[in-house]
Amino acid sequence: MGLTGRPPTRRGLAVAVAALTCAITVGGAGCTRGDHDGFRPGAADAGDPYVPGHGNGGYDVTHYELDVRYDPANDRLTGRATVTATATQDLSRFNLDLAGLDVGAVTVAGTRAKYRHDDGELVVTPPDGLPRGRPFTVAVEYAGVPTAVVDGALGSGGFLHTADGAVAVGQPDSAATWFPVNDHPSDKASYDIAVTVPDGLSALSNGVPGPKTSSAGWTTWRWSESTPMASYLTTLVIGDYRVVTGTHAGRPMVTAVPTSMPVSGGAAGSLARTGAIVDFLASRFGPYPFDSYGGIAVADDRVGYALETQSRPVYGPAFFAGDQPNPGVVAHELAHQWFGDSVSLSRWGDIWLNEGFASYAEWLWEEHDGGRTAQRNFELQYAKTDWSQPSVEPGRERMFGTAVYKRGALAVHALRRTVGDDTFFRILRTWTTERAGANATTADFVALAERVAHRQLRSFFDAWLVGGAAPALP
Template identity: 60%
Template sequence: MRARIAAAVAVLLGVGGCTTDKAAPANVAPSFAPGAEGAGDPYFPAYGNGGYDVAGYDLELKYDPGPGRLEGTATITATATQDLSSFHLDLVKLTVSSVTVGGRPATSRADGNELIVTPAAGIVRGAAFTAVIAYAGVPGPLENEALGVGGWLRTDDGGFALGQPESASTWFPVNDHPSDKATFSLAMTVPDGVEAISNGVPGAREQAGGWTTWRWTESKPMASYLATVVIGQYRVRSSTHAGKPMVIAIPESLPADGPAARSLARTGEVADYLETLFGPYPFDAYGGVVLDDGRVGYALETQSRPVYGNVFFSSREDLTVVAHELAHQWYGDSVALERWQDIWLNEGFATYAEWLWEEHQGERTTQEAFDAAYRGFDWRTPTGDPGHEQLFGDAVYQRGAMTVHALRKAVGDQVFFGLLKSWPADHRDGNATTEDFVAAAERAAGKDLTDLFRNWLEDSTQPPAPG
């Protein structure tokens, strides 16, 4: 994100004895216990959940902009990572009417922003299961200490779901932490004449009885906060780029040929340049969406289709923000965070991509961009552990990019640009930590880089400028 200011049907094993390919040893009885109500992230301990790993979300939803009502079902495929007696999902301000697990009725109850599901029988560790959850209500936003208002925001002509570090739980039941990536498909039914744009590859639209169903599929694993849907009056331009769908949506309230439209029209050009730096584009679709909404003063790297607040395009084209969000498709989306404190791995590299794009366009060089950031910088916040209150601060973005530049100077361009490609290739569709990156950089450089990363990621004093 760039902020301004930036297979299977369930196999269940009860104590009484179903069979499964991954059943507990015959002489060991399962010890069923509830899954954890958080993923254990030091910054946001209550985010996400434990005890299972989601493989995919399949949403069949209907949204009526008039009353702002959302209803439908979520089908969640997952695998138990412990012997589960019950498990938690994150769900905010929406009411569940029924749950099945493995085709059998399950019980559920809401506890704040948690939905606690108890299946008819315990689920053995290693067993796949499918939960189908019917729910409805008027979704709303979440106040987050890191970014402010996020989640589902209602508009005069529809609404949208957007936000980091959380947002998905405001419109579907989810394991809302980036460590549990999953595939995603959405069928969103809205009134005829209203558009519904989401992640991934578009499917065939269906019309019936005054309603239109828009279908979207993201087949590559995705962190939950990268899921989005934008509903309202939009000019949707569909084309192809490099043989893949390109979908760009501009609000009808903005000029069809204005700065926002002109900026997003160059998405393919920017993505092609970034491929020369980071390797093959990691997803099956391209595009972008602009929001004409004063509540959104940022852009977010929603997978395959970034969403941009119009604040970036209010007076001119801005391709640096496009470069930033597209760089995230490799750094942040394809290779996602394992924990939130390592967000510099997302934002430092995306900010550095801005600098590289500027140089590519014949503007300032990366060294000039580094020098401008280095002068007078406040070094008190460590980039590698900024604290949740500074999750989107300069230590993450600007010092993060300076760390990338310092690494480049320390290892040389040949090693550096090789690493820019090998890192997203080696961790494609997965998660990683700062320790993983440091180890990869040291392998690529063939030398110890402890001092460099300590100076740039951990210290609260000015690191020496790289030679």
């Protein structure tokens, strides 16, 4: 090795000697700059107490390219994920979340990397340290039988094998059951997803549909979500579906209902109102934030919820029991496209920012659709609310409790009554515009509301979101 230029410092000589020693003794294998000059491992956890062990630090993902193949006959998934990211520190190694699948190979910038995989963590050590600010790609080849995630009263999520295919959906976690990911909403990214399934089955996911190709009894479906998306908002639904494709407001509209469900009424009739509901919500919240629309109904009773999977919500069968229409749940999940999907959480303790506004959207839609007014729904909910439970930082076990949803909606309507309609809807449209594609906290929303309303509102939000007694009616 030759040294040129100015004489090296004492530290520079030490680093050079250590690097040479590493190369001589072990051929460079496993030696990174992090061993010698300040490069260090990325965090193995996003630091969110609501989802311990989820998410990772040291890098920021910008794009996922997923190419998966699924065979329902043996429930086996094989995949290749190419993750494009930028190091946010001098990085010696980093983690990806991946649960229940086997890893066959990992490369970083096209070069084989060392890795270990256990307890849902794929730990990757690149051949050389990654300097802060440097973009890099990591490609992971993996395979196996994906696993479900059991989530108490909400039923199962993750990757669910069904009679005719599979459903991958769930909050706060599901993505890591079918691809390697930085599994926390604070790290959003764009996606290209290719899914290969046996001919005759549908393979539905997020975003704009691409061209389908068939070969030797298999069909590849392609989807692209160009707007940053939180990992829990990804979905994969495979099976025997009636897929309806079209356009709305110049953008693709894709809805799907299992062939086992009726062709009209219930789920099909409710999803058919997607365009009208989106248009109404856009009149209140501002322009729709994505490049496509849609929705997917599933017939699996283990999915006891609906989820706002980006651009194409997934609806469990209980919402359409007895083949009854339910536009309210469609309004709720579509409102999330603004509140939760476009403007996403920085941490799960602020989940009311998602659910309070989506629940309030149900009241807005019901009034618009000829039902009870938002004011009447507010009065009814106010009378039966347990004010001992906070909307902000509700605790992990109450992430999906009524304080998050209904008390959150009460706070939203109370804000409207306090500042007036013009200012209220200006607050909402400013929020969805200024924070589009980004993350936010409750403190961010309070600050923005005060700025738009030109008045102090912290005591108002304290009373309606976390106070232990019923606030005075505005």
